[in-house]
Amino acid sequence: MASQPVRYPWYKKEDTDAFFALFQNNIANFVIIAITMLGMGFPASIVFGQVLPGAAVAVMFGNFYYAWSAARLARKENREDVTALSYGISTPVMFVFLFGVLLPAKTLTGDAELAWKIAVAACFISGLIEVIISVIGNWVQRNLPRAAMLGAVAGVALTFIAGEMLFKTLEMPVIGLLVLAIILVGLVARVAMPFNIPASLFAIIVGTALAYLLGQTESQNFSEAFTHIGFYPILPGLAWFEGLGLLFTVGVALLTVILPITLYNAIETMNNVEAMSAAGDSYSVRECQAVDGVGTMLGAVFGGLFPTTVYIATVGAKWMNAGRGYSMLNGAVYFLATMFGLIAFLAALIPVSVVAPILVFVGMSMIATAFQANDTRYYPAIALAMLPYFANYVMTRFNRGAGDVVSDISGGIVVLGHGAMFTAILLGAMAVSVIDRQFRRAVAFALFAAGFSFIGLMHAPKLGFYAAPDFVHGYLMMAVFFAWFAFKEKSTTTP
Numbered sequence: 001m002a003s004q005p006v007r008y009p010w011y012k013k014e015d016t017d018a019f020f021a022l023f024q025n026n027i028a029n030f031v032i033i034a035i036t037m038l039g040m041g042f043p044a045s046i047v048f049g050q051v052l053p054g055a056a057v058a059v060m061f062g063n064f065y066y067a068w069s070a071a072r073l074a075r076k077e078n079r080e081d082v083t084a085l086s087y088g089i090s091t092p093v094m095f096v097f098l099f100g101v102l103l104p105a106k107t108l109t110g111d112a113e114l115a116w117k118i119a120v121a122a123c124f125i126s127g128l129i130e131v132i133i134s135v136i137g138n139w140v141q142r143n144l145p146r147a148a149m150l151g152a153v154a155g156v157a158l159t160f161i162a163g164e165m166l167f168k169t170l171e172m173p174v175i176g177l178l179v180l181a182i183i184l185v186g187l188v189a190r191v192a193m194p195f196n197i198p199a200s201l202f203a204i205i206v207g208t209a210l211a212y213l214l215g216q217t218e219s220q221n222f223s224e225a226f227t228h229i230g231f232y233p234i235l236p237g238l239a240w241f242e243g244l245g246l247l248f249t250v251g252v253a254l255l256t257v258i259l260p261i262t263l264y265n266a267i268e269t270m271n272n273v274e275a276m277s278a279a280g281d282s283y284s285v286r287e288c289q290a291v292d293g294v295g296t297m298l299g300a301v302f303g304g305l306f307p308t309t310v311y312i313a314t315v316g317a318k319w320m321n322a323g324r325g326y327s328m329l330n331g332a333v334y335f336l337a338t339m340f341g342l343i344a345f346l347a348a349l350i351p352v353s354v355v356a357p358i359l360v361f362v363g364m365s366m367i368a369t370a371f372q373a374n375d376t377r378y379y380p381a382i383a384l385a386m387l388p389y390f391a392n393y394v395m396t397r398f399n400r401g402a403g404d405v406v407s408d409i410s411g412g413i414v415v416l417g418h419g420a421m422f423t424a425i426l427l428g429a430m431a432v433s434v435i436d437r438q439f440r441r442a443v444a445f446a447l448f449a450a451g452f453s454f455i456g457l458m459h460a461p462k463l464g465f466y467a468a469p470d471f472v473h474g475y476l477m478m479a480v481f482f483a484w485f486a487f488k489e490k491s492t493t494t495p
Contacts, residue, residue: 008074008082011325016198017187018083018322019329021358022311026059026088026334033089033306036098042112046303048341050116053234054304055089056338062087062295062308063331067324073281082281083318084327085273085288086311087295091160093265093307095396097123100257102305108250118251119305121243122258126307127296129262130269134289137270147370147378148428149271150278151385154370155424158386159393162363168356172216179207180357187320187361200358207354217351229341240300263457264421265292265307271425272310275366278373279318315369316362377435385428391416415468419458426452430478439486443479450475 030052037047063084070084101122106115169176185191186199193202211217247254269292270285277283288310296307317326336342370382394409395417416423426449433442452458453475456467466472 005075006078006080008071008080009323009325011329012323013196013198014321015323015325015329017200017320018086018317018326019333020198020200020204020355021316021320021362022086022088022326022330023333026330029089029091029094029306030055030334030338033094033098037102040103040106040112042106042116046112046116048230049232050237050239050303051305052338053232054120054299054302055306056304056334057234057302058295058299058304058306058308059088060331060335061298062291063327065291065295066310067327067331069283069287070281070324070327073283080323081321082324083276083279083314083322084324085276085283086314086317086327086330087292088308088311089306090265090268090309093261093268093309096257096261097306100261101254104254105251109246114246116303116305117239117243118246118254119243120240120300120303121247122251122254123305123307124240124244124297124300125247125255126258126262126265127293127298127300129259130266130293130296130307131290132293133263133266134286134293137266137285137289140270140285144270144425145378145381145429145432146274146278147374147381147432148385148425149274150370150373151382151428152389152421152424153271153275154367154382155386155389155420157363157366157370159389162360162367163393165356165359165363168352169360170353172211172351172353174214175207175211175216175351176353176357178210179203179354180360182206183357183361188364203358204350204354208350211351211354216353229345232339232341234302234335234339236301237303239303257462259463262307264419265309267421267425269310271421272314275315275369275373276318279315279369281318316365319365378432381428381431381435384431385424388416388420388423388427392420393417415459415471418460419452422452422458423449426458430482434482437489439482439489442482443486446475446479446482450479 033051033055034047037051038044042051066085066087070082074080074082097119102115102119105118105122106112109115109118169180182193182199182203186193186202193199197205266289269289273283273285273288292307292309299306299308370386371379374382391413395414426445429445430442430449433439433445449458450472453460453468453471454466456463458468459471460467
């Protein structure tokens with residue numbers, strides 16, 4: 001007798017926790033975008049009337065699609081514990097587009113509107129490239145070891161999520177540590193909060209109220225929160241099309257930035273989908289990369305200029321037992337919040353130290369998943385794959401105007417930080433291959449690393465010919481060394 005189909009709920013209590021975790025991830029990016037662009041001299045009409053609404057359209061499209069995709073998977077496998085993929089703007093990609101595309105475009109043109117159009121066109125091209133890359137997405141996923149991919153994700157989680165957010169937590173220790181305790185009890189130990197309020201919501205309410213009561217947050221923040229409230233209609237435009245002509249003339253040099261960062265974005269999506277597969281929900285890498293590319297292009301049509309991706313926070317949502325409701329709610333809330341200018345209001349109202357512990361939990365869950373989803377013999381490979389992002393973190397956080405400080409620590413920090421995602425995956429893949437005594441695969445990964453270094457995708461600040469010669473030679477030496485062991489093993493096993 002066939003089993004009865006399970007009912008996959010539209011929304012459940014656990015979705016509230018996951019919503020706040022994803023919401024805070026995205027709201028931080030939206031606020032950084034607004035503050036940075038206003039500081040660069042872009043008018044509020046472009047920032048709040050074009051860029052943020054365009055980003056909101058992309059976020060809504062992706063979240064709604066992945067909610068539908070989760071329901072499809074639930075029906076296919078007859079399970080009600082499927083978690084939808086999280087979706088939003090990739091933080092590293094966001095910074096590259098802000099300072100590697102938008103700012104140079106403004107410097108080249110001297111005009112804020114023209115610079116915005118060039119960046120929108122760059123975003124559209126980036127989305128198109130990711131759709132094309134999606135054709136080989138599943139093949140890449142099959143041939144890259146899981147330990148290498150999850151180790152790279154764990155490196156991001158350790159440094160940019162759990163680590164940095166723990167720093168933010170301790171900026172207000174009285175508030176932050178209490179909120180961290182609530183998160184540990186409610187989300188890690190899964191103990192119910194008073195009145196059965198979701199742990200993350202309870203943490204935000206208690207933390208925010210306590211911050212104002214203890215004077216840890218200035219009261220003027222409350223009044224400033226109302227500054228940008230208004231109505232910003234979300235309409236498509238032709239800025240992306242007009243910007244294409246400018247991009248391929250005055251801004252043609254920016255294409256050397258767009259290609260590597262799009263490859264990074266596609267690999268980030270692949271890694272995060274793989275992490276979800278390890279956690280129990282298997283989605284198609286090819287489909288997700290294509291959806292991310294389409295979402296990016298759609299956002300550009302509405303004036304947005306930041307590529308989107310499957311979020312690293314997805315496994316955190318899985319750990320919270322979320323379903324599809326958090327994804328749909330996130331898309332709808334961002335659309336409405338952007339339309340009425342509520343993003344800046346919420347960001348000014350809630351202290352960062354209150355929401356940071358939620359993201360610490362997300363980072364913790366990502367690191368734990370990287371180890372839990374792999375056999376113990378692969379732990380050294382995971383650890384090795386995590387290390388390049390430590391260099392990337394040091395480089396990006398301390399190299400702004402303090403290059404001498406970084407170089408005094410070690411001359412290898414900056415070069416290891418460039419292309420950290422590629423370096424992490426390839427070093428991890430070599431380690432896995434060696435652990436399995438598959439030396440020919442190790443040779444292939446070493447040659448890929450040499451090729452990436454040759455064109456500047458790794459260990460170089462920009463693309464170029466013979467961009468990182470010392471690393472090219474180093475990886476070729478590794479390939480020769482692995483090849484010797486491959487030949488030795490073959491000769492000993494031949495009758």
